[in-house]
Amino acid sequence: MKSAAPASYTLGELAERIEARLVGDPDLRVSGLATLTDAAPGDLAFLANRAYLKYLADTRASAVLVHPAHGETCPCPRLELDNPYLGYAKLSRLFDPLTNRDPQGVHPSAVVSPDAVIGARVEIGAHCVIEAGVEIADDCVIGAGSFIGADTTLGQGSRLHANVTLYHGVSVGQRAILHSGCVIGGDGFGFAHDGAHWEKIAQLGGVCLGDDVEVGSCSSIDRGALGDTLIGNGVKIDSQVQIAHNVQIGDHSALAGCVGIAGSTKVGRHCLLGGGVGLSGHLTLADGVQVTGMSLVTNSILEPGVYSSGTGSMSNSQWRKNAVRFKQLDEIAKRLTRLERGRRDA
Structure with missing residues (x-):
């Protein structure tokens, strides 16, 4: 089965594709996507959740896709976008091996x-x-x-x-x-x-x-x-x-x-x-x-x-007590109605 060569793009090409602001060398090439912690040189990483901001300074990525608010703390070239996760989604398809391979025609057994x-x-x-x-x-x-x-x-x-x-x-x-x-x-x-x-x-x-x-x-x-x-x-x-x-x-x-x-x-x-x-x-x-x-x-x-519907999880003992109360709700509602009617009539 013949597969296409690994995808490789310049930062300039990627910035143009997702309409991001490029800070860095537009001719720098990347050939993969990775998380901030797993990225190696040649990878483009992304920061879409503030919980991972602590990993930005130590990333080994060649470039990072970030929100403009975090751009100044990025230690490498960057693509700035208001919605980095959406940018990552669009770029992910460029590196998908399933979409970067030649069609194989009709198999003889089909x-x-x-x-x-x-x-x-x-x-x-x-x-x-x-x-x-x-x-x-x-x-x-x-x-x-x-x-x-x-x-x-x-x-x-x-x-x-x-x-x-x-x-x-x-x-x-x-x-x-x-x-x-x-x-x-x-x-x-x-x-x-x-x-x-x-x-x-x-x-x-x-x-x-x-x-x-x-x-x-x-x-x-x-x-x-x-x-x-x-x-x-x-x-x-x-x-x-x-x-x-x-x-x-x-x-x-x-x-x-x-x-x-x-x-x-x-x-x-x-x-x-x-x-x-x-x-x-x-x-x-x-x-x-x-x-x-x-x-x-x-x-x-x-x-x-x-x-929404249903109830949240709780301990089994608490659920058993509440289940008994659920069965009593109709009678409690009727009693409450009678009490309110009695007050109005008093």
Whole structure:
């Protein structure tokens, strides 16, 4: 397998790319990114958290990406940016070996339908299966063991890591990243009960992922029962997330690990769902809603803001006492109402 040579850039090139103020030699070259403590000569380090400011003076990095407020204490050339972490994120892709390697073409063991349309500079790994009617745009990478079902489309520059499954009739936008083990387009959990048995409801819709979507490993996005399940542009989905049929997620929302969303719920734009959040079905979350980790949402949220549910951790003995009080809350509320009514009537 042929890999590209290690990436190397001048500070001038990097400053221009992220629109940073350069203090130092613009021709100085760096060939890697590292933390302040791990950096060696030739590396670019970054300081994005004040907690690590104590390591700045002793860094061995050739240059550091810093906020202007910390520039004067930097012992080496620097790139100054108001949001150093965002600058680091942008530069990280320049040094990613996966994005700096030549496409390998179609592996001899891959099974590609003659009816599939394959774009230019596409890599299809070993033991992949590409069914009829599939359209794969230019510059895509399909990892080993992946399956792409009939009539599915994959937008330009998208990457499927090893063992990704796209069922039939799935649409993936440009520059998507789908991690190993994720399944897009499996059947939604749809059944009708006749009193004794479950009758399966055929899931006739599909899944549509927008541009710049990322889906973590072992996550599932179910196809719609009739219409499509819709994932907007720029949505980021962590590992082990379950998104049920006909869910809609607005642009640039982010879902942390182990989120579960029941069917037909609509999540707005720029929403943040913490790890382990559960959303009941047929709800609506407004744009800009943030739900903190391990919360259960059973009613629609129509105003932006931060929402939580559940109780914090405590000792088991304290929890047992509180659990008894929880059972008494209804009776206590009724007694309080009677007392207040008696005072008003007195």
